[in-house]
Amino acid sequence: xxxxxxxxxxxxNVKRTSPVREFFExxxxxxxxxxxxxxxxxxxxxxxxxKIPSDLELKIGTLxxxxxxxxHELTASSEVQDILDNLIQxxxxxLPKLNxxxxxxxxxQANAFALPGGEIVxxxxxxxxxxxxxELAMILxxxxxxxxxxxxxxxxxxxxxxxxFSCIFVGTDATTSGFLTNSLSGMERKFSQKQEIAADLFAxxxxxxxxxxxxxxxxxxxxVTNKDKTPKFLYFLATHPHPEKRYKLLQKTILDKKYIYGxxxxxxLNLEKADGNPETP
Amino acid sequence: MDNFFELIFFCVLVxxxxxxxxxxxxxxxxxxxxxxSQTLNLPIVTAKNFLEEGRAIESTQFVYxxxxxxxxxxxxxxxxxxxxxxxxxxxxxxxxxxxxxxxxLRLKAMAQGADLILNLRLETSSITQVGTIExxxxxxxxxxxxx
Numbered sequence: 001x002x003x004x005x006x007x008x009x010x011x012x013n014v015k016r017t018s019p020v021r022e023f024f025e026x027x028x029x030x031x032x033x034x035x036x037x038x039x040x041x042x043x044x045x046x047x048x049x050x051k052i053p054s055d056l057e058l059k060i061g062t063l064x065x066x067x068x069x070x071x072h073e074l075t076a077s078s079e080v081q082d083i084l085d086n087l088i089q090x091x092x093x094x095l096p097k098l099n100x101x102x103x104x105x106x107x108x109q110a111n112a113f114a115l116p117g118g119e120i121v122x123x124x125x126x127x128x129x130x131x132x133x134x135e136l137a138m139i140l141x142x143x144x145x146x147x148x149x150x151x152x153x154x155x156x157x158x159x160x161x162x163x164x165f166s167c168i169f170v171g172t173d174a175t176t177s178g179f180l181t182n183s184l185s186g187m188e189r190k191f192s193q194k195q196e197i198a199a200d201l202f203a204x205x206x207x208x209x210x211x212x213x214x215x216x217x218x219x220x221x222x223x224v225t226n227k228d229k230t231p232k233f234l235y236f237l238a239t240h241p242h243p244e245k246r247y248k249l250l251q252k253t254i255l256d257k258k259y260i261y262g263x264x265x266x267x268x269l270n271l272e273k274a275d276g277n278p279e280t281p
Numbered sequence: 282m283d284n285f286f287e288l289i290f291f292c293v294l295v296x297x298x299x300x301x302x303x304x305x306x307x308x309x310x311x312x313x314x315x316x317x318s319q320t321l322n323l324p325i326v327t328a329k330n331f332l333e334e335g336r337a338i339e340s341t342q343f344v345y346x347x348x349x350x351x352x353x354x355x356x357x358x359x360x361x362x363x364x365x366x367x368x369x370x371x372x373x374x375x376x377x378x379x380x381x382x383x384x385x386l387r388l389k390a391m392a393q394g395a396d397l398i399l400n401l402r403l404e405t406s407s408i409t410q411v412g413t414i415e416x417x418x419x420x421x422x423x424x425x426x427x428x
Contacts, residue, residue, distance in 0.1 A: 023355075029362075
């Protein structure tokens with residue numbers, strides 16, 4: 001048999017189409033599936049979280065407490081505790097039964113966070129910035145708002161489900177699943193922003209209920225707004241809304257609900273460890 | 282904030298991967314087609330015996346061509362998304378097609394002056410878990426006696 005050279009005219013193995021269209025189709029489909037899963041898990045978590053009994057939350061709390069205590073030196077403060085107890089008294093019906101307790105940690109950064117189980121940690125940097133008891137009460141009430149809305153448990157549940165999703169997707173390919181779950185955690189931050197706003201509004205009501213006025217309630221956000229130099233568009237993916245947004249919303253709510261202003265109560269704190277005093281425990 | 286930059290970085294990589302990858306692929310195909318038509322006169326068969334009857338053989342030689350080829354970031358992400366739903370990964374089809382054809386061309390380059398390549402075999406091994414493969418083509422080159 002004689003070999004006759006013949007050029008391939010039509011090659012059937014490779015399609016000459018652009019994959020870009022297909023890529024975007026796939027991206028949309030995956031995003032759709034993920035959003036659906038995300039939405040369903042949100043429903044599930046919101047359904048379960050309020051049903052978790054307080055004693056289980058307390059048990060979960062001890063896990064966090066041990067972890068925090070390994071990293072930070074925590075001290076109690078009876079003055080701040082008194083302010084907190086005051087707030088709790090007027091909000092007792094809306095709060096789950098937990099051991100609410102104030103702890104102070106040494107840190108330059110102004111921050112406060114609530115741990116599952118009822119422990120609220122306030123940094124010394126925050127206490128130094130604050131000018132009145134009303135302002136501090138607003139911050140503590142905000143943290144109480146997280147307990148009332150069971151945000152810890154919701155966050156925990158969503159975190160677990162998110163980890164589960166990423167495990168499922170990592171099974172296929174780490175790069176793409178990383179991207180997809182990363183986008184989801186962006187959504188997660190939006191959710192968290194919603195929670196922050198809800199806690200702010202809860203705090204405003206609680207402060208009003210306790211002090212019968214809302215003096216100083218917006219002081220903290222106002223100060224942070226003036227100090228914050230982060231470009232606003234970056235707040236799109238932040239866990240907290242832009243302080244100015246929070247400030248404006250609070251102002252608007254105060255007007256809408258016709259809350260009144262009163263006299264500021266000065267804050268007298270007995271902070272043992274002052275800044276610049278490198279006293280080691 | 283970190284996530285934000287990560288997302289931007291990811292998108293830049295995908296877009297760059299697409300444009301650079303497409304360009305590389307286009308150039309590679311052009312070169313493949315050119316060399317394929319240049320070497321069209323050397324037949325390759327998978328049969329073990331396909332010799333012309335009555336022609337004496339001058340020599341035989343083991344010839345091979347090997348190529349290692351890697352995916353670009355766009356193809357990688359594309360296949361990752363495809364993995365969720367299943368189906369045809371066209372972006373990888375072109376990648377493997379290029380690798381096999383290139384391996385054959387390198388085999389032909391090694392077999393210069395041969396009249397026929399018998400018993401062609403192709404083997405593939407993946408080097409990294411996703412994205413890099415080696416294609417190895419080997420066969421027996423037949424050199425007939427010049428008459």
